[in-house]
Amino acid sequence: MNAVSSRPILVTGATGFTGTHLVRALASAGHPIRVIVRSAAKAGALPAGVDVRELDITDPAAVAAAVEGAGTIYHLAAAYREAAHRDEGYWQVNVGATRNLLEAAVASGVERFVHCSTVGVLGHIAHPPADETTAYSPGDIYQRTKLEAELLALSFGRERGLPVAVARPTAIYGPGDTRLLKMFKMIANGTFVMLGKGDIYYHMVYVDDLVHGLQLLGTHPAAVGEVFILGGEQYYPLKTIAGMIARQLGVRPPRVRLPAWPFQMAGSICEKVCVPLGIEPPIYRRRVDFFTKSRAFSIEKARRVLGYRPQVSLETGLRLTLDEYLGSGHITAGPVAALA
Ligand SMILES: NC(=O)c1ccc[n+]([C@@H]2O[C@H](COP(=O)([O-])OP(=O)(O)OC[C@H]3O[C@@H](n4cnc5c(N)ncnc54)[C@H](OP(=O)(O)O)[C@@H]3O)[C@@H](O)[C@H]2O)c1
Numbered sequence: 001m002n003a004v005s006s007r008p009i010l011v012t013g014a015t016g017f018t019g020t021h022l023v024r025a026l027a028s029a030g031h032p033i034r035v036i037v038r039s040a041a042k043a044g045a046l047p048a049g050v051d052v053r054e055l056d057i058t059d060p061a062a063v064a065a066a067v068e069g070a071g072t073i074y075h076l077a078a079a080y081r082e083a084a085h086r087d088e089g090y091w092q093v094n095v096g097a098t099r100n101l102l103e104a105a106v107a108s109g110v111e112r113f114v115h116c117s118t119v120g121v122l123g124h125i126a127h128p129p130a131d132e133t134t135a136y137s138p139g140d141i142y143q144r145t146k147l148e149a150e151l152l153a154l155s156f157g158r159e160r161g162l163p164v165a166v167a168r169p170t171a172i173y174g175p176g177d178t179r180l181l182k183m184f185k186m187i188a189n190g191t192f193v194m195l196g197k198g199d200i201y202y203h204m205v206y207v208d209d210l211v212h213g214l215q216l217l218g219t220h221p222a223a224v225g226e227v228f229i230l231g232g233e234q235y236y237p238l239k240t241i242a243g244m245i246a247r248q249l250g251v252r253p254p255r256v257r258l259p260a261w262p263f264q265m266a267g268s269i270c271e272k273v274c275v276p277l278g279i280e281p282p283i284y285r286r287r288v289d290f291f292t293k294s295r296a297f298s299i300e301k302a303r304r305v306l307g308y309r310p311q312v313s314l315e316t317g318l319r320l321t322l323d324e325y326l327g328s329g330h331i332t333a334g335p336v337a338a339l340a
Contacts, residue, residue: 007071007111008032009218012057012101014050015042017177018116018169019076021207022214023050036066036077057097060104067104072112072218075101075153080142086275087141094145095152102156102164112224113164114217115153118146119203119229119297121168128201128296129235132168132227139293140286150227157225165223167214170231170297174207174317175324181331184322187245188331192254195288198239201296205232206317209310216306228302232317233310235296244315248322249331264288 009026013019014035027033027047037043040054055062057077067073079085079093098115105113122130123137138144150166157164173180186192205213213230217223236244243253264285271284302308312320325331 006032007069008034008051010034010036010067010070010073011076012036012074012097013076013078013116014046015039016076017174017179018172018207018210019074020045020176021174022074022076022211023047025208025211025215034066034070036063057100058092060100063097063100064104064107067101067110068108070105070108070110072114073101073105073110074114074116074214074218076116078116078146085141090141090145091148094142095148098149098152102153102160102162106156106160106162111163112218113153113156113162114214115150115164115166116214117150117153117166117168117227118143119168119170119231119295121147121150124293125201125296126294128294129298130229130296131298132229132301139289142286154225154227163224165217165220165225166227167210167217168227168229169210169213170203170205170229170235170295172207172210173204174321177207177321180321181325183242184245184249184325185331187242187254188249188251190251192242192256194239194242194254194257195291196259197257198242198291199237200292200294201235202238202241203231203235203295203297204241204314204317205230205310206312206314206320209312212311213302213306213308216302216308220306222305226301226305228306228308229297229299230302230308231297231299231310232312232314233299234314236314238291241314244318245322248318264292 009031011019011023014023015037023033023046034051036053040052043052053066079090120143121136121138122134123139136147138147153164153166156162210230246253268285
């Protein structure tokens with residue numbers, strides 16, 4: 001873990017799901033923290049004492065001022081959850097803002113730059129498990145721009161002497177996540193429909209395990225210049241995960257299955273109509289890809305080089321996540337009666 005230094009640790013995307021967990025972990029270890037956020041109004045959930053800088057991450061001068069004096073940077077901000085972006089929006093945030101941060105990090109002599117990429121840069125995994133030697137094959141604009149950003153970060157390591165480490169998380173879940181919340185909710189109320197057979201693999205990582213892995217990338221000498229897949233201990237067929245969630249909820253496992261291709265077509269049409277109007281499409285290709293693209297990875301490199309060891313089994317992680325969803329009222333306890 002980071003030795004407590006007087007130079008602040010800078011986190012981007014700090015008001016996002018993973019960023020909030022990372023900032024809490026760093027703050028509880030006593031590190032001075034600075035965060036870059038696009039809306040300070042959302043920073044209320046961050047620990048007291050965090051230095052909040054509200055700025056447009058695509059503005060190079062504002063980014064340079066916020067980076068000044070930082071020791072380590074964890075760059076998590078990304079255009080990710082919203083599907084209403086035009087392609088330029090993904091390029092501006094995922095690549096342009098990363099370039100701004102990398103340039104500023106070189107100029108101010110940052111000690112470690114942890115760039116958060118994604119296993120999505122590998123696209124569909126036809127021959128599981130994939131690892132860090134698997135060829136890139138991004139499948140959509142998010143994955144293409146994340147790949148471009150990852151390559152950019154690595155080039156700053158090679159050519160500009162910046163101590164860069166790249167994390168490629170698998171699917172992140174845990175308390176506070178609103179992405180898989182949708183799946184939990186639909187399984188809870190019996191409206192979850194499996195597109196396809198559900199036999200593609202899905203590889204999840206509990207957010208605390210990921211946060212621990214990111215901190216290893218931020219501190220371990222052997223992380224510099226390297227890429228690490230950070231996932232949970234195991235991957236499972238999607239239908240197995242849906243069944244595990246149903247069991248935890250006390251409801252019947254989803255049984256309705258539909259072919260995926262009509263939804264792929266519908267997603268494509270919805271995106272074409274909605275995105276130019278800046279409207280979040282009700283269905284989009286990446287949502288359908290969730291059911292059709294296999295994602296299964298080896299975490300052996302992070303284990304061997306960094307000593308990364310995920311601590312939270314999927315069963316336990318789903319339980320902890322569900323407890324938070326129930327406690328916060330995101331899901332009501334009602335469906336538990338559905339088996340009766
Ligand atoms: N979730 C996953 O399953 C997954 C898997 C692999 C990799 N990743 C990567 O992991 C990182 C964290 O993911 P997450 O799930 O925690 O994402 P998240 O909750 O969507 O957080 C993304 C953060 O980026 C910020 N952001 C987005 N657009 C921005 C902009 N124009 N200017 C400034 N900040 C902006 C968001 O700000 P607001 O808080 O204001 O919205 C948010 O804080 C991302 O780099 C993502 O690509 C995620």
